[in-house]
Amino acid sequence: MASAAVNLGLGHVGAILPRRTKHAPAPPLPAAAPTLLESAQAGDVAARDALLHQNQDIWYRFCYAHLHNAEAAREATQETALRFLQRLSSFRGRSELRTWSLGIALNVCREHQRRARRPLPEVLRTATAAATGSEAQ
Numbered sequence: 001m002a003s004a005a006v007n008l009g010l011g012h013v014g015a016i017l018p019r020r021t022k023h024a025p026a027p028p029l030p031a032a033a034p035t036l037l038e039s040a041q042a043g044d045v046a047a048r049d050a051l052l053h054q055n056q057d058i059w060y061r062f063c064y065a066h067l068h069n070a071e072a073a074r075e076a077t078q079e080t081a082l083r084f085l086q087r088l089s090s091f092r093g094r095s096e097l098r099t100w101s102l103g104i105a106l107n108v109c110r111e112h113q114r115r116a117r118r119p120l121p122e123v124l125r126t127a128t129a130a131a132t133g134s135e136a137q
Contacts, residue, residue: 037097041089048088052081055098059105066109076112080105 039047059080064073083104091100 037091041091048085051088051097052084055084055101056081058098059101062102062105063109066106067112072112072116076105076108079108083108 036047036050040051056077060073060077063076063080064070067073067076080101084101087104091097
């Protein structure tokens with residue numbers, strides 16, 4: 001089967017690439033990712049730090065999108081990172097690591113939302129009202 005080529009208009013610098021068909025498989029993921037994961041699961045602190053660094057921005061953006069509050073998103077991101085590290089050894093690879101970690105972030109965000117909806121106990125309402133000078137409701 002002959003492979004057609006596409007000229008990307010880049011001149012003579014390797015501009016001819018094989019055309020991908022509509023159903024062509026995606027290129028494989030780099031082999032370095034599982035090694036980093038395996039090292040982190042084995043207790044390598046540098047590997048754990050690298051995984052946290054790789055994911056912290058996406059966790060924050062995800063949490064901010066769900067909570068609509070920067071401070072709550074920072075707290076949720078920190079809690080997500082903590083749970084991620086606590087549960088990393090239980091990750092079995094049935095999904096992408098990022099997908100798995102976003103599931104953790106989603107659960108953390110749901111807990112924050114539940115706490116925000118929960119009414120304050122009477123003692124805290126009274127103390128808050130006294131501190132702000134308003135009447136307790």
